[in-house]
Amino acid sequence: GAGVSQSPSNKVTEKGKDVELRCDPISGHTALYWYRQRLGQGLEFLIYFQGNSAPDKSGLPSDRFSAERTGESVSTLTIQRTQQEDSAVYLCASSLVGGAGYEQYFGPGTRLTVT
Amino acid sequence: AQRVTQPEKLLSVFKGAPVELKCNYSYSGSPELFWYVQYSRQRLQLLLRHISRESIKGFTADLNKGETSFHLKKPFAQEEDSAMYYCALSGERGGSQGNLIFGKGTKLSVKP
Numbered sequence: 413g414a415g416v417s418q419s420p421s422n423k424v425t426e427k428g429k430d431v432e433l434r435c436d437p438i439s440g441h442t443a444l445y446w447y448r449q450r451l452g453q454g455l456e457f458l459i460y461f462q463g464n465s466a467p468d469k470s471g472l473p474s475d476r477f478s479a480e481r482t483g484e485s486v487s488t489l490t491i492q493r494t495q496q497e498d499s500a501v502y503l504c505a506s507s508l509v510g511g512a513g514y515e516q517y518f519g520p521g522t523r524l525t526v527t
Numbered sequence: 528a529q530r531v532t533q534p535e536k537l538l539s540v541f542k543g544a545p546v547e548l549k550c551n552y553s554y555s556g557s558p559e560l561f562w563y564v565q566y567s568r569q570r571l572q573l574l575l576r577h578i579s580r581e582s583i584k585g586f587t588a589d590l591n592k593g594e595t596s597f598h599l600k601k602p603f604a605q606e607e608d609s610a611m612y613y614c615a616l617s618g619e620r621g622g623s624q625g626n627l628i629f630g631k632g633t634k635l636s637v638k639p
Contacts, residue, residue, distance in 0.1 A: 415570070445626055454531070454613065454629040455571075468626065503571065513559040513578065513620035516627065518571040 414438070416519035418504050424525045425494055433489045433522045437506030444487050445507075445516060446479060448500040455503060461487060462510040494526045529554050531614050533630035540604050541638050548599040548633045550588075550614030558616040560590055560597040561627065565611040574599075574612070578620065584608070604637045611635075 417436045425431050437444050446458040457471040461481040472478070476495075481487040491498055501523050505516040530553040540546050552558065560577040575583045577590040577597060588599045597614060613632045618624025 443625060447627075447629075452631070454631040455615075455627070457626040457628065460626050467623070471626070507625070510623075511625045512618035512622045513576075514625065515573050515576070518563075520570050 416504055416506055416517050418502075418519040418522050420522060421520065422523045422525075424527060427496060427526055428493055430490065430492045431494055431524065433491075433502050433524070435487045435489070435504030435506075435519060437485065437487070437504070438508075438517055439485075441506035441508050441517070442484065443507045443510035443514070444481060445505045446487070446489050447503045447505065449503060449521075450497075450500040458489070458502075460510070491524075494524075496526050499524055499526045529558075529616070529628050531616055531628055531630035533612075533614055533633050535633045536631070537634045537636065539636045539638065542606055543603050546601050546604045546608070546635065546637075548612050548614075548635065550597045550599065550630060552595050552597065552614070552616050554595075554616060557592075557619050559618070559620055560588070561615045561617070562586070562588055562597075562599050563613045563615055563629075565613070567610070571613070604635075606637045606639055609635055609637045 419434045444461040447455040449455045460468040476492045479489045501521040503521045504519045507514045507516045532551045562574040564574040565571045614630045615627040
């Protein structure tokens with residue numbers, strides 16, 4: 413079946429512009445996670461959705477970052493007034509059940525470059 | 528603080544040689560430990576998790592709570608094992624902390 417998909421695959425934007433990144437999880441997966449990976453770094457957790465609710469937003473680095481999920485399906489990560497330090501690969505993952513210990517299935521990522 | 532440390536950025540071995548990718552963690556409690564792998568031009572995928580006690584593609588990993596380590600081992604490396612390997616942890620099974628904390632990764636290169 414179809415895996416997690418993300419769009420766009422690449423995004424180049426100018427500093428100060430807003431961007432939206434999309435994630436389509438595996439159908440039926442109730443949990444959805446956003447991570448980012450800056451060059452030479454490990455993956456950093458950003459936000460977790462259980463259904464359409466976000467019980468854990470602790471990883472969002474600033475109030476310029478927000479995310480929503482609708483229909484217990486697609487999620488959008490929005491970055492306002494982008495800065496050069498936002499350049500990274502943004503990864504989305506979903507799992508059948510939320511909570512600790514369950515396998516997460518990753519999308520291919522969106523590479524964001526802020527010039 | 529919750530942390531995963533992979534001390535080697537790059538590990539290079541010859542085909543047929545044993546390989547060990549090191550992972551140490553810091554966590555107050557009993558975390559779930561995972562190894563994820565990313566082959567060239569593929570997405571990140573689960574390789575194995577400690578709770579399953581399984582061997583995948585010849586790889587095994589033993590959780591050593593005393594040393595807080597979860598090293599990944601394979602007795603005879605193959606060229607197709609060349610990839611980026613990430614050690615990760617989540618909260619205790621059944622708990623609410625499902626997000627993964629990753630190490631920075633080790634790039635394994637298996638030479639012919």
